[in-house]
Amino acid sequence: MTVPESTYRVQLRPEFTFADAAGLTGYLRDLGIGALYASPVLDATPGSTHGYDVVDPTRARPELGGETARQELSKQLKEAGLGLVVDIVPNHMSVETPKVNRWWWDVLTHGRDSEHAAFYDVDWDRGPILLPVLGDDDAVSELTVEGGELVYYDHRFPIAPGTGEGTPQEVHERQHYRLVGWRRGNAELTYRRFFDITNLAAVRVEDPVVFAETHGEVLRWVADGDVTGLRVDHPDGLADPGGYFRRLRENAPGAWIVAEKILHPGEPLPQSWPVDGTTGYDALREIAGVFVDPAAEPAYTALADELGVRTGYHDVEAEARRLVTDRILVAEVRRIAALLHHENTEAAREAVAETMVAFPVYRSYLPEGEQHWETAIAAAREARPDLGDALDALDAQVRAEPGGELATRIQQTSGMVVAKGTEDTTFYRYTRFAALNEVGGNPDRFGLDVEEFHRLAAARDAGYPAAMTTLTTHDTKRSEDTRARASVLAELPGEFADAVRRWTASRGIDEPSLNLLAWQTLVSTWPIEPPRLRDYLDKAAKEAKLRTSWTDHDEEFEKAVAAWPDDVMGDAELAADIAEFVSRIEGPGWSNSLGQKLVQLTAPGVPDVYQGTELWDLSLVDPDNRRPVDYAARREILARVVEGEQPEIDASGAAKLLVTHKALKLRQEHPALFHGYRPLRAEGAAADHVLAYNRGPGLVVAVTRLPVGLAKAGGWRDTVLPLPDGVWTDVLTGRDATPDVATLFDRYPVVLLVRGDA
Incomplete structure (x- = not known):
């Protein structure tokens, strides 16, 4: 299996193509990166700035340079000794511009008789496919017929063979679809979508034919050795995530595979998934959390209360999730409720909605993880005792047929309710302390102590040592340095x-x-x-x-x-x-940034560096985090660091690039140092301000935490970090290490120590 030492995430778009990514090859090699990690590279909606809106999974995106440029990128990466990890999107395809998605165009043209009708999750029993694109229902009067197509301003739709006679309105009534007012989408949509985005239609990748058609090209690249790793987007939306990953592993046995799976604290990754781990939001929560002082929680709760900001997290979250079930994902909830064998339609709908509101995690994977389903049902019963009969029916039917359509759809949809209700609503309402409001985070848990961090890091080393770890992604609410x-x-x-x-x-x-x-x-x-x-x-x-x-x-x-x-x-x-x-707060923020970066780069897992974050990057949620990166400045600083410069900690961010480069190079050149995990504990007055650990017998990492409190208390004073026997040298400065923490951290607030015989 090809597990990279590290990855570097780039956001490909028409303004940053395969050729531009290829131009980074030398820089990434010198920085110490093991693999380029690219956003989706298959053909997407014209002009897409992110690539998750795939329209044709059978070819490399022409706007990025197409197949020729893709092959050249792979060639240059191979020559430089770098792998290529690509982001794939099995859950959905874009239908925003129907004509560029030939499969969807065919479905609209021929309806159930289309050879691609089974590719999309359409509720055919409810009649023509509902397309909510009009300003309102009356706008059907504005339709025209041009060039054998039905036209509404910039929107064009196919006309089924033999149905083109008469007025545009008459033609429209004969089609396998109906154009309706856009506001009807949330409540009446007849195809499954990605969250509340009607332009992204869900794909039935559980069908082996659909899997083969949607994955064939990427799997060819894997077989050719051009792609060494796969990052799988949103597996929680799939009908059978475990089955999907098993099929993917069978077809890509040598690839490094990571799942974009968000785990709540204590939630295990389903052990039947043959993946190398998650994409790292769990690691982000743990690493960022250990740099937050839990003692501040009462003060921030008091401030929020004083300002009129709600502080009952679970009440805010439940209210936000209920908003999603009752106003945003109404069509999905109704479709699920219709599958429940219960005589009261409204009670069935409310039981389904309440159960998804109550989920303690994003979704269950029945029959695995049955306790999460039990918890959701129990919480729903407590919240709505009046729905007892409907909830009993729901529970019984789901347990009786864990692979049935009802169980499948409620599990697929619960993840959307949780993500939309929590990440995309609660995190903007519950603003007591925004640094905690992160994808995969739990804002009601105020920080993480050092011992808990050690326990979780050791567990990752034991269970998923090849999982990705991250501090910034294209989906994070704020970049790592903003959060720090x-x-x-x-x-x-x-x-x-x-x-x-x-x-x-x-x-x-x-x-x-x-x-x-x-x-x-x-x-x-x-x-x-x-x-x-x-x-x-x-x-x-x-x-x-x-x-x-x-x-x-x-x-x-x-x-x-x-x-x-x-x-x-x-x-x-x-x-x-x-x-x-x-x-x-700027200086302490830089200290936090260096600390969390060194931990991410050296702790168990495969660290990802998000584009540009090798220097300070004070970005916010997308699209802010997709701004162009100044690679000329980064190359110039890296050249100085390679020559031996030890930059000051200042606004240039050069100190962060030093830490990033040194840690990555050490991982790349001495991978044997990065096996195992053992906590190290400082002693003395300021011991709580040190986070330290061994990675194998020859490597010690130590960083400063809570620097403001440290300064207020009088600095390091008598604090020492007892080191294992041997002569230890700091890779960042070249100096021999001493147990005296004040001396250890007098140049940088972090050290990366290697024993002489290692």
């Missing part, structure tokens, strides 16, 4: 609370949760350009769905939010106050 600086706020709860009170009195946003989120965002990304902050706050306000949303706009509120960044930064006195506060 935001984590410092846990060490200054009183000072930040006072600042927020002052700032809110001066320029507050008239919605408490967004107001508290905005100030945390501003200080953790300062100095951010107003347009970037404006776009982020607009997205945050709409995702929260409190005062406005993507579909129901409060124009006045949105206008006020849009003006806020310029108003704040244009207020000289306020801006100076914010800048002064940021100056106090």
Whole structure:
């Protein structure tokens, strides 16, 4: 099996193609990367900036350079000794522009008689496929026929053979689809989709024919040795994730395979999945959490209460999930409820919805993980005792047929309810301490202590040593350095609370949760350009769905939010106050950044470096995190580091590149050092501010945590880190190590120690 020492994630798009990625080969080799890790490379919707909207899985995307450029990229990576990991999307395909998706076009043309009718998860029993693209239902009067196609402004649809006579409206009535007002989609859609995105139609990849057609090209690349690893997007949406992974492994026996599976604390990865691990959100939660001071929880709860931000996390989460079942995924809930053998249709619908609201994890994988299903049913019964009969019927039917359609669909959909309700709604409403509001995170768990981190790291080493680990992805709510600086706020709860009170009195946003989120965002990304902050706050306000949303706009509120960044930064006195506060958390934020990066690069697992984050990167949620990366600057700094420069910790971020390069090179050149995991514990007055461990007998990693509290308490004082026998040298500085922690950390707040005989 080809397990890379590390990966480097790039976001391919028409402005950054296969050729541009190939141009990074030398830089990535010199940085110490083991494999390029690319966003989806199959043909996608024209102009797509991310590639998850695949329209043709049988060819490399022409807008990226097509097959010739793909082959050249593979060739250059092989020559440099790098692997290639590609992101694949088995759950759905884009139907936004029907004509570029030839399978969907054929389904719309021929309906159930299409040779591709079984490719998509369509509820054929409900009549023609519903396409919610019109401004409203009356807009059907605006349809025209042009070039043998039915046309609505920029939208074009096929006309079935022999049905093209008469008015456009008459032609429309004869088709295998119906164009309706866009607002009807959530409640009436007749095909399964990706979350609430009607432009992404779910694919029935559980069908062996569909699997072969959708995976054949990528598997050919694997067989040819061009692709060495696969990252599988959203397996929770599949009818049978375990069966899918078994089929994938059979067809790609030598590939490194990681699943984009979000695990709740304590939730195991299904052991029947033949994968190497997850894509690392569990590791992110653990690594980021150990740099958050749990002692700040009461102060931030009090501040949120004072400002009118709700602090009952589980109540907020349940309310947000219920919003998803009752207003957003209504069509999906109804389709599932119709499968339940129960005489009361409404009770059946509510029982299905309540069970998905109550899921303790994203989904169950019956018959595996039956306890998660039991927990959901029990919680639903407690929340809605009036639904006892319907819940009993649901529980009995699902248990009787764990592979049946009812069980399958409710499990597929529960993941969408949890993700949409928690990640995309709750995380923008429950803003008590935003650094915890991360994909795979649990905002109600305020940080992680060192002993718990050690336990979880050892478990990863024992169970999934080849799992991916990450700190930043294309889906994270904020980049690792933004999160690292935001984590410092846990060490200054009183000072930040006072600042927020002052700032809110001066320029507050008239919605408490967004107001508290905005100030945390501003200080953790300062100095951010107003347009970037404006776009982020607009997205945050709409995702929260409190005062406005993507579909129901409060124009006045949105206008006020849009003006806020310029108003704040244009207020000289306020801006100076914010800048002064940021100056106090910037240095500790850099310390956190270096600490969490070194831990991620050296702890059990295969570390991924997200594009550009080898320097400081204060990005927010997509599309902010897809901005172009200045590789010329990174190459120049790397050249200096390779020549031996030991940069200062300053705004350039060169110190982070030093840490990244040295750790990656050590992993690459001495992989035997990175086997095993054993905690090391400091002793003395500031022992709690050290996180340290052995990776095998010849490697020690030690980093600083909670640097503000450390300084307040008087520094390291008598703290020592007892090292195993031998002469230890810090790879970052070339200096011999000493047990005295003050000396150990006097150059950088992190050390990477190798024993002389190693």
